[in-house]
Amino acid sequence: MATWGAAVALAVTLLLLAIVLVMRIRLLRRLARERDIATFWIPLIARCTENGAATLPPLKRRDADHFVLLWCRAQDSVRGLSRERLREMAQRLGADEHARRMLRSRSQRRPLIGTVALGHLQARELVPSLQTQVASAAPMASLVAAKALIRINADVGVRTVLSTAARREDWPLSSVATMLKECESATVGPALSSAIRLAISRGDDIGVARLLRLHITAEPEAIRDAVRDVLAACPGTEILASALAALSHPGDIAHARRLLAHPEWFVRVAAARALGRVGDANDVDRLTTALCDRSWWVRHRAAQALSQLPGMGTAELAEIAGRQTDRYAADMLRQTLAERCAT
Amino acid sequence: MNWQAVVDIAAWFFLAYFVALGLFYFLLNACALFEMPRQIESGLPELLPRPHSGYEPPVSLIMPAFNEEKTFSTAIHSVLQLEYPEFEVIVVNDGSTDGTLAAMTREFALVPFPEAYRRQVDTRPMRGVYRSTTYPHLRVIDKENGGKADASNAGLNAARYPLVCIVDVDSILERTSLRQVVLPFLTEPHTIAAGGCVRIANGCEVRGGFLEKVGLPRNFLALAQVIEYLRGFLFGRLGWAPMNAVPIISGAFGVFRKEVVVAVGGFRHDSLGEDMELVMRLHRHFRDSGRRYRIAFQIKPVCWTDAPESLAGLSNQRIRWQRGLGESLSQNRGLLFHRRGGAAGWLMFPFMVAFELLGPVVEFCGYVFMVLAYASGLLDAATFWSFMLLAISLGILLSISALLLEEISCRTYRQPGNLLALVCMAVVENFGYHQIVLWWRLRGFFQWATGAPRRWGEMKREVTWRKG
Numbered sequence: 123m124a125t126w127g128a129a130v131a132l133a134v135t136l137l138l139l140a141i142v143l144v145m146r147i148r149l150l151r152r153l154a155r156e157r158d159i160a161t162f163w164i165p166l167i168a169r170c171t172e173n174g175a176a177t178l179p180p181l182k183r184r185d186a187d188h189f190v191l192l193w194c195r196a197q198d199s200v201r202g203l204s205r206e207r208l209r210e211m212a213q214r215l216g217a218d219e220h221a222r223r224m225l226r227s228r229s230q231r232r233p234l235i236g237t238v239a240l241g242h243l244q245a246r247e248l249v250p251s252l253q254t255q256v257a258s259a260a261p262m263a264s265l266v267a268a269k270a271l272i273r274i275n276a277d278v279g280v281r282t283v284l285s286t287a288a289r290r291e292d293w294p295l296s297s298v299a300t301m302l303k304e305c306e307s308a309t310v311g312p313a314l315s316s317a318i319r320l321a322i323s324r325g326d327d328i329g330v331a332r333l334l335r336l337h338i339t340a341e342p343e344a345i346r347d348a349v350r351d352v353l354a355a356c357p358g359t360e361i362l363a364s365a366l367a368a369l370s371h372p373g374d375i376a377h378a379r380r381l382l383a384h385p386e387w388f389v390r391v392a393a394a395r396a397l398g399r400v401g402d403a404n405d406v407d408r409l410t411t412a413l414c415d416r417s418w419w420v421r422h423r424a425a426q427a428l429s430q431l432p433g434m435g436t437a438e439l440a441e442i443a444g445r446q447t448d449r450y451a452a453d454m455l456r457q458t459l460a461e462r463c464a465t
Numbered sequence: 466m467n468w469q470a471v472v473d474i475a476a477w478f479f480l481a482y483f484v485a486l487g488l489f490y491f492l493l494n495a496c497a498l499f500e501m502p503r504q505i506e507s508g509l510p511e512l513l514p515r516p517h518s519g520y521e522p523p524v525s526l527i528m529p530a531f532n533e534e535k536t537f538s539t540a541i542h543s544v545l546q547l548e549y550p551e552f553e554v555i556v557v558n559d560g561s562t563d564g565t566l567a568a569m570t571r572e573f574a575l576v577p578f579p580e581a582y583r584r585q586v587d588t589r590p591m592r593g594v595y596r597s598t599t600y601p602h603l604r605v606i607d608k609e610n611g612g613k614a615d616a617s618n619a620g621l622n623a624a625r626y627p628l629v630c631i632v633d634v635d636s637i638l639e640r641t642s643l644r645q646v647v648l649p650f651l652t653e654p655h656t657i658a659a660g661g662c663v664r665i666a667n668g669c670e671v672r673g674g675f676l677e678k679v680g681l682p683r684n685f686l687a688l689a690q691v692i693e694y695l696r697g698f699l700f701g702r703l704g705w706a707p708m709n710a711v712p713i714i715s716g717a718f719g720v721f722r723k724e725v726v727v728a729v730g731g732f733r734h735d736s737l738g739e740d741m742e743l744v745m746r747l748h749r750h751f752r753d754s755g756r757r758y759r760i761a762f763q764i765k766p767v768c769w770t771d772a773p774e775s776l777a778g779l780s781n782q783r784i785r786w787q788r789g790l791g792e793s794l795s796q797n798r799g800l801l802f803h804r805r806g807g808a809a810g811w812l813m814f815p816f817m818v819a820f821e822l823l824g825p826v827v828e829f830c831g832y833v834f835m836v837l838a839y840a841s842g843l844l845d846a847a848t849f850w851s852f853m854l855l856a857i858s859l860g861i862l863l864s865i866s867a868l869l870l871e872e873i874s875c876r877t878y879r880q881p882g883n884l885l886a887l888v889c890m891a892v893v894e895n896f897g898y899h900q901i902v903l904w905w906r907l908r909g910f911f912q913w914a915t916g917a918p919r920r921w922g923e924m925k926r927e928v929t930w931r932k933g
Contacts (some may be wrong), residue, residue: 124851296520
């Protein structure tokens with residue numbers, strides 16, 4: 123048994139070793155080829171973004187995959203007219219047709235690159251299939267499809283992305299926000315507001331909280347009513363905290379003041395932060411009281427909010443710290459004062 | 466029963482154990498291969514929308530330091546240059562007896578800071594808090610000596626952000642490592658901890674906190690550890706990830722949800738393997754309460770660490786690790802076959818006991834027994850040499866399979882000579898090095914089993930890879 127076991131182990135070892143060596147040789151060849159392609163095409167791509175393409179050499183089929191990837195990177199780094207020039211360049215080289223062929227590939231990577239490229243090329247015929255692909259279980263495939271969809275048709279894309287982002291926790295909000303930031307805020311604001319209201323009507327608490335966190339992608343005024351509706355509806359604590367983070371209009375300050383006394387500490391934290399943004403001199407006493415909160419975080423945010431209130435200088439903060447009888451409150455204010463002086 | 470029968474039964478037992486060990490590791494390899502494409506796919510960031518800053522949870526980086534006067538600078542500069550939207554660095558000077566604090570004060574222009582310190586986890590008394598005037602997000606906590614766990618707990622108390630990342634002061638992070646290791650927290654809300662790959666920095670070139678060139682060490686012991694780390698991280702940890710049974714997140718580089726660590730009481734002072742113990746405790750705690758959780762492991766984020774290049778340093782480390790393993794498992798034995806234990810309680814824990822904790826004992830006994838039985842004529846030459854061949858070929862197989870995983874995923878060592886050196890070492894380390902490490906692990910096992918007094922031991926750092 124031992125002899126057979128050793129023989130099998132050695133045979134498998136040799137097989138694995140052979141695979142490692144073949145993979146390494148293929149990798150080195152691929153890297154060398156990609157280096158050559160980049161050396162040749164990157165200067166041409168750069169020239170096209172600045173002046174447009176006058177004459178272009180033919181794109182060899184075996185170079186096309188890596189060219190498309192380089193072209194996509196260039197598209198992500200430019201704006202306006204340069205994007206148009208790059209599109210023209212790709213069409214003249216036949217890279218659009220190559221990207222369509224990539225979509226049909228069985229590999230994992232090529233269809234994704236093709237999708238991104240066709241999004242940049244605004245291939246409108248792809249909209250229905252992209253909408254289907256957004257629902258794909260694989261996060262990478264769905265996000266790539268969403269990015270392409272927004273590039274091709276911003277209205278349809280934003281609506282699809284928001285409704286999907288509300289329910290897909292595997293979509294990082296940082297990526298969703300980047301996609302939405304590329305669109306006109308006039309498109310995003312109303313769509314976000316409708317999506318929040320729809321999620322409220324469905325009782326989708328997680329969705330509401332996720333959508334509220336996207337507030338930075340829209341004009342505050344466009345989602346103000348939706349945020350106010352959420353705050354007035356007294357929903358779950360997670361949603362309240364998210365809505366307070368989106369609160370940015372001084373007219374809604376009453377909600378922040380009311381929620382500074384909420385039983386849940388993280389709602390009080392969010393309320394203190396909101397008061398730091400929209401509060402006024404009337405909030406000094408309220409925030410000074412919050413300095414004695416049993417939660418360290420509430421005390422911390424209340425001290426920061428106090429320091430952000432209009433007209434609150436170092437001397438005023440020192441004066442408030444000096445008359446504190448609560449040691450925790452005084453310590454926290456002294457820390458905030460030191461941080462303020464350091465910056 | 467005569468002696469021959471006893472020898473036959475024992476020989477079959479050791480043979481079966483070695484085969485089972487090899488098979489289990491090979492299955493872990495298969496699991497790692499299953500998990501790898503998902504992680505490689507997420508390694509195509511150029512296709513995805515670039516992350517918009519402001520959504521990544523802010524992170525507090527905690528760096529416990531004890532007598533690191535000569536080494537802290539590179540590590541701290543490396544984390545200060547991380548590509549991450551919001552983070553703070555908390556260096557905890559754990560009662561150093563050299564000039565660590567004075568050197569830090571000079572290098573980072575530290576001034577006393579009136580911190581409103583929160584005591585959430587018990588630690589040794591704090592002496593003071595300092596803040597850098599050149600790097601506003603760097604603070605230094607000075608406290609009485611209490612060990613690495615105690616220093617990490619002091620960092621937890623001072624941390625202001627929801628995620629804490631523990632980083633060793635003898636390690637450096639790549640600039641994108643933090644962003645990558647935090648990914649599971651963004652895509653899976655139930656993630657409570659995530660770890661990244663730790664690799665050997667010896668042989669690399671590091672300047673001003675930046676890794677400038679990846680290379681392999683010339684020192685034999687350090688090169689052997691490169692293979693060990695590949696095995697340990699690429700299938701020893703990644704293999705358990707799809708089952709949510711990652712047994713350990715390295716103390717050199719791991720991110721935790723702070724409220725969860727505080728809720729379970731922070732790092733334990735009475736364990737030499739405080740990193741593994743915490744992960745085991747988190748598994749036990751969450752399995753006990755039936756709450757959904759995930760402990761993730763990522764292959765892309767990398768932390769480069771200093772490996773001991775002397776026999777004394779390496780033996781000290783390995784004895785400590787084996788002892789820490791024993792302590793972690795015994796302190797969390799409630800996880801073993803827990804009715805809600807899942808893969809962590811029914812697969813990972815028994816595996817760790819049978820093959821990682823008891824492995825050195827059985828393996829050592831196996832070698833000694835086979836040699837004695839052969840020498841006394843109770844075992845024929847064919848069986849003896851077959852056993853030896855099997856033990857060594859399994860070792861080589863596991864090392865080569867780790868190299869295959871590395872080739873599929875990261876391909877860190879790209880120079881052709883590097884691959885050749887690693888293949889040679891994957892073979893050579895099985896003749897001598899493996900057996901020496903086995904002996905140290907056995908000593909660690911007996912120190913744990915007999916309850917010998919704990920000591921961290923002196924680490925003499927060579928640090929040949931820092932250039933300035």
